[in-house]
Amino acid sequence: MDPEAIRRSLEGRGLRCTAQRYAVMAFLMEHTGHPTAAEIFEAVNRADPRSSRATTYNNLRDLVQAGLVREVAVEGRAARFDAKGMRHHHFICDRCGKVEDVEWYDVPRPASGSLGKRILRECELIFRGLCSKCAPRQASR
Amino acid sequence: MDPEAIRRSLEGRGLRCTAQRYAVMAFLMEHTGHPTAAEIFEAVNRADPRSSRATTYNNLRDLVQAGLVREVAVEGRAARFDAKGMRHHHFICDRCGKVEDVEWYDVPRPASGSLGKRILRECELIFRGLCSKCAPRQASR
DNA sequence: GAATTATTTAGACTATATCTAACATGATAT
DNA sequence: ATATCATGTTAGATATAGTCTAAATAATTC
Structure with missing residues (x-):
């Protein structure tokens, strides 16, 4: 760098x-x-x-x-924290709390009516579930 | 209730x-x-x-x-915290931290390839910006 | 290089949340 | 009904995460 x-x-x-x-x-x-x-x-x-x-x-x-x-x-x-390099979404593991990046793709914005007078700065998508390390363990409980 | x-x-x-x-x-x-x-x-x-x-x-x-x-x-x-009633997204105010509901709409899931072995439980959308109370104040600074 | 401003520091402090171990309560079996 | 056992509650101690303060230092400008 x-x-x-x-x-x-x-x-x-x-x-x-x-x-x-x-x-x-x-x-x-x-x-x-x-x-x-x-x-x-x-x-x-x-x-x-x-x-x-x-x-x-x-x-x-x-x-x-x-x-x-x-x-x-x-x-x-x-x-x-992460440096804002390439845009990405986040996946958070329910079990271990790890935060991983998920490939970016565009997200439809809300209808302007449902925002009212609010000023929208950004829109982030958070996925939740089990990371690849935790998924097998959880399955066997 | x-x-x-x-x-x-x-x-x-x-x-x-x-x-x-x-x-x-x-x-x-x-x-x-x-x-x-x-x-x-x-x-x-x-x-x-x-x-x-x-x-x-x-x-x-x-x-x-x-x-x-x-x-x-x-x-x-x-x-x-909120009781999981009707599905909704969230708007979080940068300035006052207030969390507000935003009308639900479907979000496209990531390509299965980018999830790998992860198990996806849910997908939530978080909007950030200024709530209707804070928006005017911020504009005048 | 003097003045000004931004930054750093250690440690105290605050806020948020969890843990502990004793006790109480509700459910189940006798 | 009463004993038993798992679940739930409690006060207070403890842990964790983050902020504040006031003094010292470093960077920038004049």
């Missing part, structure tokens, strides 16, 4: 490219497995530069606000 | 119809505004029977597992 590209995408959104912020963004781009904030914090701190927990959360918040990162809320579990 | 119908739906799922559990279910059926666990706990305790916090959470978990209640995870906020 090109470091300059990351720097540019941060600065293009009005965010300074600090070592800590860069580390969060780079980690998300290299690890597409939807890590939690805690996992990102740990990963970033395995090597220099160090980053405090507050900074990791701050940077995740900033990156989400800037539209570079997506947060996926998972019921009863910590939020998970 | 018919108390007998609630009792039957609980027992049909192997859950005893206790006063506390009934209260949670009845509250959710009467209040379609997606309350949080804390709100449900408070509401149930405004009148008899009393219910502890743990019981409220236990019952919500049981009801979700039984498929009678849906949990909607909202980023950075407490989970919200």
Whole structure:
């Protein structure tokens, strides 16, 4: 992943490219497995530069606000993050909570009448069920 | 709402119809505004029977597992619940976090190839943006 | 390089949810 | 009816996830 590209995408959104912020963004781009904030914090701190927990959360918040990162809320579990690269939908495993990407396809928008005065920003599709690891186990219970 | 119908739906799922559990279910059926666990706990305790916090959470978990209640995870906020009555999609306000229902319409399923060995249970659509209350305010910032 | 602004930090704090172990209740069998 | 047993409830402790604060540091601008 090109470091300059990351720097540019941060600065293009009005965010300074600090070592800590860069580390969060780079980690998300290299690890597409939807890590939690805690996992990102740990990963970033395995090597220099160090980053405090507050900074990791701050940077995740900033990156989400800037539209570079997506947060996926998972019921009863910590939020998970991914860099907004290629568009995709999400599959969440009922059993282990894993979040996986599902190939993108267009989703029909709701009739404008049912939205009223609301302003629609985005439309996401979430599939639920059992991931390929959990499916066999569940079947045998 | 018919108390007998609630009792039957609980027992049909192997859950005893206790006063506390009934209260949670009845509250959710009467209040379609997606309350949080804390709100449900408070509401149930405004009148008899009393219910502890743990019981409220236990019952919500049981009801979700039984498929009678849906949990909607909202980023950075407490989970919200609704009785699974009529099928609907959800609209979540970026600004105030409110969860609103959007009229149901069918969503095309993913190509079976992109699901692999996963077992698909359901498919939900989440719209994001600004609710009708927040839309005007945001425009003027 | 001084001033300004954004960012980072450790640790306290808040919010949300789960766990524990004792007790109560409802269902079943005798 | 009463004993038995599984299910449900409870208060409070504990865990987990995330935010806040105020001081220190780093980046940017003048």
